[in-house]
Structure formats: C-alpha cells, structure tokens
Amino acid sequence: MRIIFSIIISLLTVSQSFAQQKAKVSGKVVDENDQPLQSVSIQMLNKQKGTITDKNGEFKIDVPAKKPFALVFSFAGYQSAQKNFLLNIGQQESVFIKLEPSSGAQLQEVTVKDDRAKRGESGTVSIDAQKSLVNPSPLGGIESLIKVFVGSNNELTSQYSVRGGSYDENLIYVNDFEVFRPYLVSSGQQEGLSFINPEMTGNVKFYNGGYQAKYGDKMSSVLDITYKKPKDFSGSAYVGLLEQGLHLEGVGAKGKVTYNFGVRNRSTRNLLSSQETKGNYIPSSSDLQGLITYQASEKWLLEVLANVSATKFTLYPESSKLTSSVFSNVFSANLGLDIYFQGQEKDKYATNFVGLSATFQPRKNLKLKWMLSRFNDTEEENKDITAAYLFGERDFDKSQASYGLIVNPLGAGVFLNYGRNSLNIDVWNASHKGSLDKGKHFLQWGNTIEQQVISDKLNEWQYSDSAGYSLPYNPSSLQLYSVLKGKSDLNVTRFSGYIQDNIQFKDSSDVILQVGARYNYNTLNNEFLVSPRMGISLKPKKWQKDIILKASAGIYDQPPFYREMRRYDGTVNTSLKAQKSWQVSAGLDYNFKLFQRPARLTTEAYYKNMTDVVPYDVDNVRIRYFGENSAKAYAVGVETRLYGELVKDAESWVSIGLMNTKEKIDNFFYEQYKNAAGEIITASSTDQVIADSIRTNVGYVRRPTDRLITFGLFFQDYMSTNKNLKFYMNALYGSNLPYNIPNSVKYRNALTIEPYIRVDMGFSALLLDGEKAAKRSHSPFKNFTSIWASVEVFNIIDRANTISYLLIKDFQNNIFTIPNRLTPRLINLKLIARF
Numbered sequence: 001m002r003i004i005f006s007i008i009i010s011l012l013t014v015s016q017s018f019a020q021q022k023a024k025v026s027g028k029v030v031d032e033n034d035q036p037l038q039s040v041s042i043q044m045l046n047k048q049k050g051t052i053t054d055k056n057g058e059f060k061i062d063v064p065a066k067k068p069f070a071l072v073f074s075f076a077g078y079q080s081a082q083k084n085f086l087l088n089i090g091q092q093e094s095v096f097i098k099l100e101p102s103s104g105a106q107l108q109e110v111t112v113k114d115d116r117a118k119r120g121e122s123g124t125v126s127i128d129a130q131k132s133l134v135n136p137s138p139l140g141g142i143e144s145l146i147k148v149f150v151g152s153n154n155e156l157t158s159q160y161s162v163r164g165g166s167y168d169e170n171l172i173y174v175n176d177f178e179v180f181r182p183y184l185v186s187s188g189q190q191e192g193l194s195f196i197n198p199e200m201t202g203n204v205k206f207y208n209g210g211y212q213a214k215y216g217d218k219m220s221s222v223l224d225i226t227y228k229k230p231k232d233f234s235g236s237a238y239v240g241l242l243e244q245g246l247h248l249e250g251v252g253a254k255g256k257v258t259y260n261f262g263v264r265n266r267s268t269r270n271l272l273s274s275q276e277t278k279g280n281y282i283p284s285s286s287d288l289q290g291l292i293t294y295q296a297s298e299k300w301l302l303e304v305l306a307n308v309s310a311t312k313f314t315l316y317p318e319s320s321k322l323t324s325s326v327f328s329n330v331f332s333a334n335l336g337l338d339i340y341f342q343g344q345e346k347d348k349y350a351t352n353f354v355g356l357s358a359t360f361q362p363r364k365n366l367k368l369k370w371m372l373s374r375f376n377d378t379e380e381e382n383k384d385i386t387a388a389y390l391f392g393e394r395d396f397d398k399s400q401a402s403y404g405l406i407v408n409p410l411g412a413g414v415f416l417n418y419g420r421n422s423l424n425i426d427v428w429n430a431s432h433k434g435s436l437d438k439g440k441h442f443l444q445w446g447n448t449i450e451q452q453v454i455s456d457k458l459n460e461w462q463y464s465d466s467a468g469y470s471l472p473y474n475p476s477s478l479q480l481y482s483v484l485k486g487k488s489d490l491n492v493t494r495f496s497g498y499i500q501d502n503i504q505f506k507d508s509s510d511v512i513l514q515v516g517a518r519y520n521y522n523t524l525n526n527e528f529l530v531s532p533r534m535g536i537s538l539k540p541k542k543w544q545k546d547i548i549l550k551a552s553a554g555i556y557d558q559p560p561f562y563r564e565m566r567r568y569d570g571t572v573n574t575s576l577k578a579q580k581s582w583q584v585s586a587g588l589d590y591n592f593k594l595f596q597r598p599a600r601l602t603t604e605a606y607y608k609n610m611t612d613v614v615p616y617d618v619d620n621v622r623i624r625y626f627g628e629n630s631a632k633a634y635a636v637g638v639e640t641r642l643y644g645e646l647v648k649d650a651e652s653w654v655s656i657g658l659m660n661t662k663e664k665i666d667n668f669f670y671e672q673y674k675n676a677a678g679e680i681i682t683a684s685s686t687d688q689v690i691a692d693s694i695r696t697n698v699g700y701v702r703r704p705t706d707r708l709i710t711f712g713l714f715f716q717d718y719m720s721t722n723k724n725l726k727f728y729m730n731a732l733y734g735s736n737l738p739y740n741i742p743n744s745v746k747y748r749n750a751l752t753i754e755p756y757i758r759v760d761m762g763f764s765a766l767l768l769d770g771e772k773a774a775k776r777s778h779s780p781f782k783n784f785t786s787i788w789a790s791v792e793v794f795n796i797i798d799r800a801n802t803i804s805y806l807l808i809k810d811f812q813n814n815i816f817t818i819p820n821r822l823t824p825r826l827i828n829l830k831l832i833a834r835f
Helices: 002-019 108-120 129-133 141-150 770-774
Strands: 022-030 041-044 050-052 058-064 069-074 081-085 092-098 170-174 201-207 221-227 234-240 243-252 257-266 277-295 300-327 332-363 366-394 406-438 441-466 469-471 482-506 509-522 528-540 546-555 580-594 597-613 616-619 622-625 631-647 650-665 669-674 680-684 694-697 700-702 709-719 722-734 737-739 751-753 756-769 786-794 802-809 815-821 826-834
Touching: 041 058, 050 058, 058 069, 069 722, 081 092, 081 722, 129 141, 129 201, 141 201, 141 221, 141 650, 141 709, 141 722, 277 332, 300 366, 300 815, 332 406, 332 815, 406 802, 597 650, 631 709, 751 802
Parallel strands: 022 092, 170 221
Antiparallel strands: 022 058, 041 050, 041 069, 069 081, 201 221, 234 243, 234 826, 243 257, 257 277, 277 300, 300 332, 332 366, 366 406, 406 441, 441 469, 441 482, 482 509, 509 528, 528 546, 546 580, 580 597, 597 631, 616 622, 631 650, 650 700, 650 709, 669 680, 669 694, 709 722, 722 756, 737 751, 756 786, 786 826, 802 815
C-alpha cells in the first residue's frame, strides 16, 4: 500500500507539473450577423494541433505557455482570421471572433464559371490586384506586376513591351473606357502616375495575345481593369518616401449610390537624385479620380468615371561622371566622360478624362450599355541645356591625387540641346455594347464612333562642337547636329465595331468556342479593315487531371495613331496605312497540388507575322518611328508560368519566356566599292550609290524589343509563428537588347544593351490589429482595421542597368559609347492604414 500510495503521489505531481506548462484559450466564433458558426476550423499556425467550434460557436483548446503562437480561424465561404498570443503558465484567455464573408463566397457560382472561361482564353495572365499593393517596386501599381510576366528594361516607367511589340501596341481599359498615356515623354524619369489606381481596383484581366474580337485594334496586349463597387464604407491612407495617397469608398441613398474615390501624389526626387547626372530634380505628379454609380431602377444603372492628372518635371542639371570599360587594341582601361551643365528643362503633362455610361438590362439574359467619354491631353516640353564635356581615361588609383579624374584626355567638346514642343489631343468617344445569353450561345456586339483632334508643334535642335569643329563638319557653313521641326493639325474620325459568339459544347469534353470579327475605318487614309478572330478551349472529361487545352488564331491590325505617323524630321505621313498581323497560339492550363497546396501551370507558344510594319527606334521610353510602312516582321516564342504556395495562403509565381523577333526593312542594303587607294568602302542605302559597286541586302535584323530570355519572380513569405511579419521579393532578368543609333539605317543593331537584372525586396509588419483596438473604447485607432509598416529595398544587388548610350567622338574622330545607367540601390519606407 505504501508503494501504491507513493506512485499515485508521483503521478499527481508530474500531472500538476505538466499542467503548469500549459495555458488555455477559449471563445466564440460568429458570422457577420453575430450568429454562431459551427465547425469552424481552429488551427495552430504551422502545427498539427487544432479543434473546431460546437453548435454554439464555442471552443476550447490547450496551448503552450511562455511561447509565441498563433491560432488561425477558417470556415468555407469566409475570410480566415488570425490571432497571436503569448500566455503565461496556467493563463486562460477568452476571445470573440467575427468572420467576414469572402468576396468569392458571395459570387461563388459566377466565380467558378468565369474562372473556367478565363483559363480557356489564350494569352490570359492571372493577376491579383491586391498583390500590386505589396509588390516592392519603385513604380508600384498594376503595371509592376505585369512586368513580372512580360519583362522590363526600365524600372522608372509604367510602359511595357509584350511579345516583341512596342509600347504603343497595348490597349488599356478601365470599366470599358479606353484610356491613354502622355505621348511626348522621352525618359522614364519624366513619367508621372499611371491612370490605374490600385486601391480602387477590383478585377484585373491581362491578355498578352490571342484576345477576343470585343477588344480594340492593337497588335500586342489588353489590360482590362474593373474598379470596385463597394458594399459599405471603408478606405485607406498611405504615406511613403515616393508616394502618398488616400482612398475612400462607400454607399448611400439606401444602397442605390456607390462611390469610389482616390487621390495620389508621387515624387521620385529621392530616386532620381541618386542617378549619375547630378542636379536639382523637381518631379511631381498627382491625380484625383472617382467612380460613382447610381442604380436608378432594377433595370437601369448609371455610372460616372472621371480623372484629373497633372505631372511636372523640372531639372537643373549640374554635372555627370560616366564610366565605361573598354577593351581594344588601343585601350584597356576605364574610359570616363565628365559633363558640366548649364540651363534647365521644364516639362508639363496634364490629362483629363470623363466617361458616362448607362446600362439597361430589360431581361436577365440581355444587357445593353451606352457610353460617352472625352479624353484631353495637354503637354509642354521646354529645354535649354548647354554642356561641356571632357572624355578620356579615368584614374582609379586611390593612392594618387588624380584619383577619379580624367588623366589622358581623348576628346572634348560642347553640345547644346534646345526644345519647345507642345501637343494637345482631344478624343471624343461614343459607343454601344450589348450581350445576349442564349444558353449555349453568348452573343456580344458593339459599335464605336471616335473623333480625334490633334494639334502638335515641334521645335527641337541639337548643336555639337568637338575640338573646335561643328559636327557634322562643313567648312563652308555652320550646321546643326540634329533638327526636328513640324506643325500638324489633324482631325480624324474613326468607326469600329465587333460581333462575337461564345459557344459552349458538352459531350465527351467541355468545349468553348469563341468566334468573332472586328471592323475599323478612319477618314484619314480611308482604310477599311476587317479582323476575324477565333479561340477554342477543350477540357477532356475522361482525363483525371484538371487540364484545359486552348488555341487561338486571328488578325490583329493597328491603324496608325499620331506618333506612328510622325517621321524623324517632324513631318507627318497622313497616308500611313495600318500595321497588320496574323497571329496563332496554342497552350495548356493545368491545376494540380504542389506540396499539398493548390498550384497552376500555364504554357503557351505563339507566332506573329506582321506586314506594313512601321520601323522604330527606342531611346529610353521615347519611340521614334520612321513614319513609313517599310518593313515586315515576325515574332515567335513560348511562355511558361507557375503559380503556387510555397507557404500556406501566400501565392508566389515564376514566369519564363523565350522569344525571337526580327524585321526586314525595304531598301535596306549596303553598297561596297573600292576607292582610289584600293580600299573597300561601305555605304548604306541612305548614302549616294557609287558606280561599279556591289549591293548586299541586309535581310532580317533584330527588332529593338528582341529579347531572347525573360524571367520574372514574385515571392512572398511570412514568419512561421506570425503571419503579421511578411516578406516580399520581386526579381527580373532580361537578356540583352539591340540598340540602334537613332536615324541611322547603316548602323542598325550596331550596339547591344547588356542584360537587365534587378531584385527588389520588401518587409512588412502589422502595427495595429483593428479588432484589438476596437475593444478599447478610448482608443483613437478603434475604427481602423489595420496599420502596416513596410521597408522596401530597391535594386538590392545595386546593379547599374543600362537604358541607352551616349556616342562620343575623340580627337581622331573615333566613336566611343558611354552607357546611361538606371537607378542604384535605394531604401523606401511606407505606412499603410485601412479603416
């Protein structure tokens, strides 16, 4: 008995000691109407331990003491919630959890149907608008995410190139209204805010090829944005070193009226001040936009979308020290260029947009929409900059007094850059769209009348003096290095429309067929175009794997807008025809499990054949067109993307693309002949043809956007014990690009821009949990849902990416190239509050 009694005492002592290492959490879980939720899953974050709620929504769970941990509450159709704890031994904590319905739950059937159709469309890229709010990028916004998929070579611009196309080949819609960008911008540092406000954005559709007939007449991509239609009052405010903003949304008039407003201000002064050209940068950009809807009746919905944007860029340059490694038979050193400036540059870009729409739905399956909009763009560029430069070998020996200076001058000179440019564009648009659901057939149609009024004045010239000689050298007269003068007033009326049918077949497979056609006519060159397009998706029912096969084919023509018509000398070719292409693509979409979590793989191959192409050169973000339909081109490639959750509830993705795009320019040849000394001389097709010369056709050359490899990565993670400490990374790689010396056919593809490599990182921490603050009636933050603080490190590897080149001549008239670099490493701080 004494032994048994001792054993019992020992067991009780051990049990009491074990209990003292534990704590307890209990509570209740309710829905948005404060009704108890049964069978809610309550799981310790990254642990196997968990429990569920009973019929009264209540629960109890033993938890570790003196260790930080988190409980995750999840229930189908509701947004998951997380609570963090650090309890003492034996402590009992009681919590009250209210779960909010997820947007996907409210539209569950529609979401599934739309996802099936979206996955089956060729060229579709999945983009979550909320990811743009956390993606670390100097640019920010939806475009920063698009660049993860399509690549980039300039972090200062919101413009992008898709499948070898130019910046002008991309369509952008916001709530069915087409929006435009400023046109005179010549460098990324002059750009302001993108039209799209990510805080106001609800849905994003991005098509990088094979898009439907209902979208307009461009050759590369479509970005289709839908702003949120709020259900209750909420908002956000953020402050950062680069950008500040406020967003408000809500409902009124007993739910008949909704409003969604956003105001932003952006200044990249800190970013630009670290560039190689030192000076006083004064960039500023701000905008105000709003969306108001009014449900006039069960059948009528009225909508107003408006935007006012103003951008100013002022630069007082002082000096620039550029260095380039050169290895040749003559030099094996770092060649430097020291430039000293006088003067200034002042640019202004202002855009205004207002759109009105009325949607009438007389029956559940019939929808009719009428839209009227006006876009105005007013731009001014003024520059008077004089620069003196010294070029030669730079001393990098820190032990010498001449460290950092040019010790062996090879060239010197002066150049002047003058400009007085102005542009005013008015675009009036009236359109009608409709849809009819007939079961297996979903018909869509539309018609548009558009009036474009353009007034442009160009007055640019450059003077260059090298070693006392004006370039180009002519002893009998003084000539300017480059002159661009022009004045144009255009009034163009465009008519366009489409009709398409989405047909769904069901037999041994699920098949969706999209067949449609567009027409386009304009009064400028009286060209009438018809563009049939077709897409098909197939989901075999007998296949156990969730795979959708898809393909598309169609004609994608691009009638010229103003910039394509303007030649290098400033004159405008009003008889320019549309650039034309036919495109085919095929691929698959595969949903599967990776590490027991949902994953998705998409891959697509494409081919684009283009005729009546207008060749162009790219210098930073400025595109200079030849103004003639003088080339044919092609683009061929394959793109693969993988979406997955390396950690639970944190989707990441990786994108890889291979592409080749080339063009063949008419009358592009070399003439070779022997001079009096017997030397072989080469002249281009732009030079005077010499008798007894041998003509050599150049054939196909790389287009300015020809990039063989594109790689993009977006990755997010959080601490294993706390979801409120998060990490984000954005990585981009693009192989080399050709660089064409502007306005020179002879030296096309003469230079190469080295690969673009960039890694941006961000770290975020939750400073305030709104539910905890709401429990304290005296708290000034009780109405906030969350407050986050972020630290972003841009270009963490501090790579000096190249955007363009300066061409410098030495005393012997030899030409050297000095790269213009993009932004170095920079730290950005940001505070985001939501209420």
